[in-house]
Amino acid sequence: xxxxxxxxxxxxxRIAEILSDGGADxxxxxxxxxxxxxxxxxxxxxxxxxGVDFPPEYNDWRDVQPAELIDADIVKSPTKENIVAALRSxxxxxxxxxxxxxxxxxxxxxxxxxxxxxxxxxxxxxxxVRFSSITENEVKQAFGNPDDLDFDLAAAGEARQIIDLxxxxxxxxxxxxxxxxxxxxxxxVGRVQSPTLKxxxxxxxxxxxxxxxxxxxxxxxxxxNGSGFEAxxxxxxxxxxAERIWDEAEADRVFEGISGQESATVTSVRxxxxxxxxxxxxxxxAFIQAAGSLGYSAQRAMSIAEELYTAGYVxxxxxxxxxYPDDLDPEELLDAFVSTSPFGDDAMALxxxxxxxxxxxxxxxxxxxxxxxxGEFPDRNNLxxxxxxxxxxxxxxxxxxxxxxxxxxHLRVVAEADGAQLKANGKxxxxxxxxxxxxxxxxxETHVPDVEEGEQLxxxxxxxxxxxxxxxxxxxxxxxxxxxxxxxxxxxSTRHGTLEKLYDxxxxxxxxxxxxxxxxxxxxxxxxxxxxxxxEEMTAQLEADMTAIANGEATLDDVTxxxxxxxxxxxxxxxxxxEEVGEHLQESLKADRTIGSCPECGDDLLIRRSRHGSYFxxxxxxxDCRYTLPLPSTGEPLVLxxxxxxxxxxxxxxLAGSDTFVHGCPRCxxxxxxESEDEVIGECPECGEExxxxxxxxxxxxxxxLVGCTRYPDCDYSLPLxxxxxxxxxxxxxxxHDLPHIHILDGADDDDPWELGCPICNYEEYxxxxxxxxxxxxxxxxxxTAEKLSAAGVESPDDLAAAEPDAVAEQVxxxxxxxxxxxxxxxxx
DNA sequence: GCAAGGTC
Numbered sequence: 001x002x003x004x005x006x007x008x009x010x011x012x013x014r015i016a017e018i019l020s021d022g023g024a025d026x027x028x029x030x031x032x033x034x035x036x037x038x039x040x041x042x043x044x045x046x047x048x049x050x051g052v053d054f055p056p057e058y059n060d061w062r063d064v065q066p067a068e069l070i071d072a073d074i075v076k077s078p079t080k081e082n083i084v085a086a087l088r089s090x091x092x093x094x095x096x097x098x099x100x101x102x103x104x105x106x107x108x109x110x111x112x113x114x115x116x117x118x119x120x121x122x123x124x125x126x127x128x129v130r131f132s133s134i135t136e137n138e139v140k141q142a143f144g145n146p147d148d149l150d151f152d153l154a155a156a157g158e159a160r161q162i163i164d165l166x167x168x169x170x171x172x173x174x175x176x177x178x179x180x181x182x183x184x185x186x187x188x189v190g191r192v193q194s195p196t197l198k199x200x201x202x203x204x205x206x207x208x209x210x211x212x213x214x215x216x217x218x219x220x221x222x223x224x225n226g227s228g229f230e231a232x233x234x235x236x237x238x239x240x241x242a243e244r245i246w247d248e249a250e251a252d253r254v255f256e257g258i259s260g261q262e263s264a265t266v267t268s269v270r271x272x273x274x275x276x277x278x279x280x281x282x283x284x285x286a287f288i289q290a291a292g293s294l295g296y297s298a299q300r301a302m303s304i305a306e307e308l309y310t311a312g313y314v315x316x317x318x319x320x321x322x323x324y325p326d327d328l329d330p331e332e333l334l335d336a337f338v339s340t341s342p343f344g345d346d347a348m349a350l351x352x353x354x355x356x357x358x359x360x361x362x363x364x365x366x367x368x369x370x371x372x373x374x375g376e377f378p379d380r381n382n383l384x385x386x387x388x389x390x391x392x393x394x395x396x397x398x399x400x401x402x403x404x405x406x407x408x409x410h411l412r413v414v415a416e417a418d419g420a421q422l423k424a425n426g427k428x429x430x431x432x433x434x435x436x437x438x439x440x441x442x443x444x445e446t447h448v449p450d451v452e453e454g455e456q457l458x459x460x461x462x463x464x465x466x467x468x469x470x471x472x473x474x475x476x477x478x479x480x481x482x483x484x485x486x487x488x489x490x491x492x493s494t495r496h497g498t499l500e501k502l503y504d505x506x507x508x509x510x511x512x513x514x515x516x517x518x519x520x521x522x523x524x525x526x527x528x529x530x531x532x533x534x535x536e537e538m539t540a541q542l543e544a545d546m547t548a549i550a551n552g553e554a555t556l557d558d559v560t561x562x563x564x565x566x567x568x569x570x571x572x573x574x575x576x577x578x579e580e581v582g583e584h585l586q587e588s589l590k591a592d593r594t595i596g597s598c599p600e601c602g603d604d605l606l607i608r609r610s611r612h613g614s615y616f617x618x619x620x621x622x623x624d625c626r627y628t629l630p631l632p633s634t635g636e637p638l639v640l641x642x643x644x645x646x647x648x649x650x651x652x653x654x655l656a657g658s659d660t661f662v663h664g665c666p667r668c669x670x671x672x673x674x675e676s677e678d679e680v681i682g683e684c685p686e687c688g689e690e691x692x693x694x695x696x697x698x699x700x701x702x703x704x705x706l707v708g709c710t711r712y713p714d715c716d717y718s719l720p721l722x723x724x725x726x727x728x729x730x731x732x733x734x735x736x737h738d739l740p741h742i743h744i745l746d747g748a749d750d751d752d753p754w755e756l757g758c759p760i761c762n763y764e765e766y767x768x769x770x771x772x773x774x775x776x777x778x779x780x781x782x783x784x785t786a787e788k789l790s791a792a793g794v795e796s797p798d799d800l801a802a803a804e805p806d807a808v809a810e811q812v813x814x815x816x817x818x819x820x821x822x823x824x825x826x827x828x829x
Numbered sequence: 830g831c832a833a834g835g836t837c
């Protein structure tokens with residue numbers, strides 16, 4: 001039997017299809033898909049299935065000096081047990097193996113990992129095939145000319161793994177230990193995350209150091225016949241054009257001069273035609289950027305693209321390539337859209353062009369094509385709105401890459417008034433070209449009328465605007481990702497994840513991301529003692545070393561030994577500064593948690609964590625001062641820059657994924673609760689009859705509101721109410737529970753309140769909805785299936801776990817008993 | 830529990 005190994009299941013399926021001429025069957029082994037036909041088996045890995053780490057005796061951070069990690073052994077162990085087991089068992093049945101992982105460095109290393117696992121089972125021949133895209137031609141060609149694994153290239157990848165682990169782990173542990181941050185809140189550094197963080201911190205430093213300067217600009221409204229347009233004053237500044245006037249008296253003088261004139265005389269008219277080339281095919285970075293301008297975060301854009309890829313609608317979304325491969329026939333792909341809505345007309349128009357010649361970007365690589373639609377067309381109803389919007393972006397980008405350039409007419413008019421020059425730049429779209437099919441890049445025109453030299457233009461109005469120079473802008477997420485690409489740090493698959501990591505570590509917050517005091521302290525410390533780890537130079541050096549290993553000019557040991565020596569020197573320096581570094585980090589951690597000063601003793605008011613893990617606001621003077629304020633029980637608190645004017649206290653935001661909300665000033669929240677009175681609305685269903693408990697609308701000091709029993713804490717019956725909006729009790733009462741209906745006014749539109757209805761009914765509906773949503777979250781239960789299940793009485797994961805598989809299969813069309821058993825196994829896990 | 834790199 002011949003065993004074929006690919007990097008992912010998707011590639012395994014497609015290669016099996018090609019090599020078997022569509023005759024392959026799929027079976028499962030250890031939960032892994034295996035495709036079989038004739039004497040062949042094809043299995044997909046899931047990227048790396050083994051990982052590097054230190055031996056277990058190095059696991060205790062307190063027991064091991066961080067520097068000891070530098071010379072510690074490094075062991076490889078399976079990270080995907082089921083796949084490794086499937087591979088081993090297939091290997092025992094094989095009499096030859098072929099490695100068909102991606103055609104790049106990491107693919108070669110993943111191939112070597114598979115090679116070593118197979119070698120532990122058998123000594124059958126193992127070959128390597130390489131192809132740059134999974135098409136019939138390329139794949140058959142590659143399998144007809146197998147080669148050997150490139151162990152030097154794989155070793156280059158291993159050197160990276162080792163260096164990243166040693167530097168990252170040793171320095172991360174050092175900083176975490178020095179600041180006594182050992183729990184979930186450890187302080188991390190790494191070859192990619194730290195230079196990225198430094199980009200953000202450096203920009204913030206520029207913004208903080210920025211000293212704004214005053215300047216003035218003068219704009220005149222000119223008119224020819226009835227047609228008005230704006231023209232801006234400019235002057236010659238050492239051969240270049242300048243609009244900003246730095247001296248107020250000078251600005252006044254120019255302003256008065258122009259204002260005293262009735263008209264301006266045209267001194268020059270220049271017309272130019274400019275072509276505006278269509279964009280290059282999408283690589284990951286360009287895609288993230290385009291999705292970013294539609295409002296998607298980098299992470300969200302990638303996760304939608306991955307779903308579209310898994311569903312078969314778009315190609316692999318992780319790619320650097322910006323040149324379509326030869327085997328992509330653009331006309332054939334356009335054809336696939338001709339009969340679809342809403343793309344049919346555009347596809348037809350593109351096919352009618354004289355030629356369909358795609359644009360080419362700068363990077364051509366061998367692993368995956370640029371992101372483009374596959375031609376498999378989704379049913380719009382099966383996609384969420386976001387998925388559809390991103391799909392449309394990818395389709396339209398493909399359209400744009402095969403469309404004609406746009407042409408613009410630029411018209412520049414200069415007129416003179418009182419010796420001052422005024423300019424107007426007009427822009428008119430002559431040929432829309434690719435803009436017809438790609439509405440995402442701006443095609444807006446600026447109107448300037450046709451004029452001739454010597455013509456008089458009426459001056460309708462003149463304005464002088466006082467302005468200030470602005471600090472540089474913070475980098476947005478997609479800007480950071482393209483900056484990372486420019487600097488060569490991270491990869492197409494990891495850059496968006498690195499940003500996510502910086503958020504998780506408490507280094508940045510908000511969008512555009514803003515660094516915390518901790519982030520600044522980490523960058524300070526690294527700059528002082530381990531400059532390399534915050535510099536893109538580390539990656540550049542590593543790349544050069546890896547190239548040398550791949551070319552056989554250096555060995556893995558040469559490179560890793562040298563790197564170990566450099567890190568030894570870093571630790572020699574760090575040794576004496578451990579306390580100083582730790583103190584600086586701790587001060588910054590405290591600054592990030594400080595919201596103001598204590599109203600009772602004036603000490604710092606901090607966000608603290610109780611022994612049970614819940615957050616609250618407490619005084620730094622504890623135990624002498626016992627002032628506290630509660631915080632909401634959901635989410636992680638984040639201190640905002642915004643300050644409450646009444647209490648000189650910073651606002652707090654609670655981060656809880658999609659339930660994130662701004663709590664505001666904790667003192668205001670507590671005071672509002674103290675001043676509010678409970679409003680009784682009915683009898684407590686739990687203890688009303690027996691003890692006379694009543695239900696009341698209550699405001700808690702933590703900012704939450706609820707309908708709860710007046711006998712609390714003897715009776716803890718309660719129903720949650722929304723955190724925001726005015727609560728309005730209605731006349732209308734619920735017949736079943738004898739409680740008044742409730743409306744929530746969010747202030748935006750008082751005529752259209754949120755009609756909550758009876759609080760008990762509302763809460764019951766809310767719970768039922770949540771249960772069905774939990775059902776949908778189970779892998780394999782789509783929203784349609786969840787609907788059908790709940791119609792059959794299976795309304796929550798608990799119901800499903802308790803259900804009789806055969807009975808469910810009988811009641812719900814399209815669901816088998818085996819399927820139900822599989823869900824039940826997942827539920828137990 | 831540390832990194833970065835694959836993949837889901």
